[in-house]
Amino acid sequence: MGRILAGLVLLALAAGGIWWALVPDSAAPRQRPPTAVNVAPSIERDLFDQVEAVGTARAAQAVVLLAEVPGRVSKIHFQQGQQVKRGQLLVQLDDRNARAELARAEAEYQRAQDDFRRGQQLVDRRAISQSEVDTFRTSLEAARANRDAAQANLNDHRIQAPFAGVVGLRQVDPGAYLQTGDAITTLDNLGHIEVDFQIPERYLGRLTVGLRVHASNEAFPNLNFDGAISHLDSRVNASSRSLTARARLNNPGNRVRPGQFMRITVQLAQRTALLVPEQAIITQGAQSYVFTVDANSQAIRHPVTLGGRRDGWVEIRDGLVGNPEIIVNGHTRLGSGQAVNIIDNPDALLPEQRVLIAPPTQDVAGDAAA
Incomplete structure (x- = not known):
């Protein structure tokens, strides 16, 4: 009985081996089909080394207009947010007392002038002494000073724009009584904007007055x-080991207003760089890679060192030789x-990226991040 069972087991094993040999190996690994990819050229273009900073905008000229003499506001000659010219009348204070003081000072000056002239005639005839003429001259000079002070006091009742600009919110109303130093409004020349910002001292040897500066603000994302500088x-x-630089910026349309946050980019130097599209970069941890295609249609991975950026392209400082696709x-x-x-795909690059590979009439240098 045992021999029969052993024979059956051997027969079953033999049948299983035959079946295993005849059945195809469905679990054998299959070769992976080629991956469809799009390629773009690497290009050489001019870049600017640059340093980025932040700052706060302020008007190239800015003042708070104050009352220089006490008085009641008789008339306001400006609208809030109005563009005004240099010397334009903004506020008129009641100047009746100032005019009366000026008239009195004018009369005293005329009397002192007449006394001095008569004194000069009398001293020529030896009717009075020279010391008396000197007294008349002193009185004349004092009267002239009083008249000039009265004229200045009258002028101070007219608040005028010291330069062309845009007036801010009105702080007073007609009929209000102002004391010396009370604020009336602000005046800003917005045709140009100034921005102070900090540059690390390691860039000190490359900073000069006249370096180009670009500024942006999130309120105007496309400008x-x-x-x-x-x-x-x-x-x-x-403390910060940085140098303060001041830039003067154009402000078309008076869009930027004093106090706005500005992102500053200073262009330091121009150079030629090897660029690849941004979407070609793969970053894993601290290392970045790009892929090229060899003659056997196989992908080759290249560890690269990145540099500046321009119009959707990234500089490759190390890791690529020549200008491969x-x-x-x-x-x-x-x-x-x-x-x-x-796979040929004309839309593999963004429109702003295609600008750099289109045949330009003139190559204009762009920006790069230091």
Whole structure:
């Protein structure tokens, strides 16, 4: 009985081996089909090394208009937010007493002038002494000073714009009585904007007056405000180890207002750089990679060192030789040596990226991040 069972077991094992040999191996690994990718050229273009900073906008000229003499507001000649010219009358104070003081001072000056003239005639005839004429001259000079002071006091009842600009909110109303130093409104020249910002001292040797500056503000996402460095401070801040720079920016349409936060980009130097599209970059931790395609249609991964940026392109400072084509789409799951199938796609690059590879009539240098 035992021999029969052993024979059956051997027969079953033999049948199973035959079946295993005849059935195809469905679990055998299959070769992965080529991955469809899009490529774009790497290009050489001019870049600016740059440093970025932040600052607060202020008007190139800005004042708070104050009452210089006490008085009652008789008339206001401006509207809030109005553009005014230099010397334009803004506020008129009641000046009746000031006019009366000026008339009195004018009369005293005329009398002193007449006394001095008569004194000169009498001294020529030896009717009075020279010392008496000197007294008349002193009285005349005092009367002239009083008249000039009265005239200045009258003028101070007329508050005028010291320069062309935009007036702010009105702080007074007609009929209000103002004391000396009371605020009336603000006046800002918004044709140009100034921004002070801090630059690390390591850039000190590359900073000069006249360097180009671009500024932006999130309130105007599609606008850049251009200008240049106008002044550099004479001292480096010992705490922050930075130098204060002042830039003067154009302000078309008076869009930027004093007090706004500005992002500043200072262009330091121009150079030629190798650029690839931003979407070609894959970053894993601290390392960045790009993929090229070799002659066997296989993806090759290149560790690269990144540099500046311009119009949707990134500078490759190290890791690529020549100007190879770079994979820009379909590379997120690629491995080095994997087969690829290049698909021609004119829309693989964004419109702003295609500007740099289109044949330009004149190449205009862009910006780069230091």
